[in-house]
Amino acid sequence: QKEVEQNSGPLSVPEGAIASLNCTYSDRVSQSFFWYRQYSGKSPELIMSIYSNGDKEDGRFTAQLNKASQYVSLLIRDSQPSDSATYLCAVNVYGGSQGNLIFGKGTKLSVKP
C-alpha cells in the first residue's frame, strides 16, 4: 500500500516565523512531489511542485526533497495569518496514469497574529 504521511497538526506558529511542514512517502520510485494548500470550505490549490533532490524556492515558499530519505518538506517564511490552512502533500504513483496522485491527510497550520 503506497502511503503519504503527514503530521496532522495543528501546527501553530506566530506571525513572521518560519513554518515547517513535513511529509514522508513509502514508494521509493516516486518521481513527482507536490504541495497543495486547502482553505476551509475550499478546494486544494497548488503551491509548488518539486522533482529533483534539493531545494526549490518560490517567493516565501521553499520545497525540499530528499529521495534517499523519502522525505519532502515545505518551509513558509515570514508566515502570515492568511497562510492558515491545511497543507496537503502529494506524490505521483509511478507507473500509474498521469494525474494519479497519492495525498497525505494534510497538516493544519495556524498562524497567530
Added chain:
Amino acid sequence: SAVISQKPSRDICQRGTSLTIQCQVDSQVTMMFWYRQQPGQSLTLIATANQGSEATYESGFVIDKFPISRPNLTFSTLTVSNMSPEDSSIYLCSVAPQGDTIYFGEGSWLTVV
C-alpha cells in the same frame, strides 16, 4: 493552469437517490480526473476520464456506483448512484494540462441524509 467549473457546488441529497456532478474546463484537455475527499480524509482518485473511451477506475471504485461520461475534451460528468451517508464527501474534478501537475475545480460538497 486551467479554469475548472463544477456544478453543483453543494447539495443535500436523500439516501437512495443519484446525483450527477458536471465539470467544465476552459481549455481542451486529454484526461480529466475525479477525486473524492471524505471528511477528515485525504483525497482519493476515483477514476480517470478520457474522451471517447470508458473511464478507468481505481481500486475500490466501480462504474455502477460512479458512472462517468466524457463527451468532449472540455466536459465530464460524475454520477454518484444510490447514495448512502458514506458518500457524503467533496467530489473534485481535476485536470493535468502539463505533465502530472493537477489542478482542481471548486469541488462539489455533497451531504447525504
